[in-house]
Amino acid sequence: MRDLLEYMGxxxxxxxxxxVSAAEGRRFSDVVSSFTEAxxxxxxxxxS
Amino acid sequence: xxxxxTQQIRDKARELLENGTVECVIGYETxxxxxxxxxxxVYEAADAxxxxxxxxxxxxxxxxxxxxxxxxxxxxxxxxxxxALNLLxxxxxxxxxxVLVIGVVCPRVVEWGWNKRSDKIDxxxxxxxxxxxxxxxxxxxxxxxxxxxPADYFAEVTGMEEKQAxxxxxxxxxxxxxxxxCYACRNVCPGCYCTxxxxxxxDPEWVGIRxxxxxxLMWNTIRAFHLAGRCIACNECERVCPxxxxxxxxxxxxxxxxxxxFDFRSGMSAEVPAPLITFKKDEKLEE
Numbered sequence: 001m002r003d004l005l006e007y008m009g010x011x012x013x014x015x016x017x018x019x020v021s022a023a024e025g026r027r028f029s030d031v032v033s034s035f036t037e038a039x040x041x042x043x044x045x046x047x048s
Numbered sequence: 049x050x051x052x053x054t055q056q057i058r059d060k061a062r063e064l065l066e067n068g069t070v071e072c073v074i075g076y077e078t079x080x081x082x083x084x085x086x087x088x089x090v091y092e093a094a095d096a097x098x099x100x101x102x103x104x105x106x107x108x109x110x111x112x113x114x115x116x117x118x119x120x121x122x123x124x125x126x127x128x129x130x131x132a133l134n135l136l137x138x139x140x141x142x143x144x145x146x147v148l149v150i151g152v153v154c155p156r157v158v159e160w161g162w163n164k165r166s167d168k169i170d171x172x173x174x175x176x177x178x179x180x181x182x183x184x185x186x187x188x189x190x191x192x193x194x195x196x197x198p199a200d201y202f203a204e205v206t207g208m209e210e211k212q213a214x215x216x217x218x219x220x221x222x223x224x225x226x227x228x229x230c231y232a233c234r235n236v237c238p239g240c241y242c243t244x245x246x247x248x249x250x251d252p253e254w255v256g257i258r259x260x261x262x263x264x265l266m267w268n269t270i271r272a273f274h275l276a277g278r279c280i281a282c283n284e285c286e287r288v289c290p291x292x293x294x295x296x297x298x299x300x301x302x303x304x305x306x307x308x309x310f311d312f313r314s315g316m317s318a319e320v321p322a323p324l325i326t327f328k329k330d331e332k333l334e335e
Contacts, residue, residue: 004273008269
């Protein structure tokens, strides 16, 4: 999927896949926070 | 040769219907305006005379089998269509023993001409390396030796990859901008048989129903992605697209990825399980 996005001109880092158990609330929060931070750092992509 | 094909198909269809082997034969007949073939469903032996086979028999008939799961059916398939048949067999959508396959060694079809007969061989047929059906019970025509895939099969994909990311995004935005979201690409695709397609679901709403740039890009990306490792490269989606979106350029990219990762080409066998629906204990996610 990342390769397809890149092929279409969208940075691969805009897509993430992580495995988080329902019992890992803390980890879920960390994953989402770091991912949104990382995406926010990328240059804005205007697709419309 | 083609009239001979027609005769052989008619004879076989008549025989199968007369002795009750099948209830229906799915094949081709001449369309009402006479310019080309259209799909035909033949239920009576006497109607077998309607059937034809020529180079306007473009349509893949395989998807109709999904509507006839509980009937014994005979179906006319070309080389490319046989890959669609294998796909549906691998994904357990049809049962092999309920389908009698009349394979036709494909003489190459011509470009689809609305209301007129074209003489130009379809481009995809010049690239095709599967003229002889991979699966059949009865074969019309002599099997031909298939050549390996041409070296430049992925040339257009490579050309696209060489562009800058901004150019690529601009290209796909421009292409998908014309999409009228008729979903013809989906409806013709032998791999797109979900009764509830994500694009029409409202809860959750995966893609907005608005026909606009963002939504169009989303639809076309996900459509391609849902066929990763499943697309049989028949290019029917591109043929039916009224907006001429180069959908094969997306499909080819995924085909290349799957070929490189799993050494797999979809629809080549009914036995080899598809990589993306197979789990191996020892496989690891590599970054």
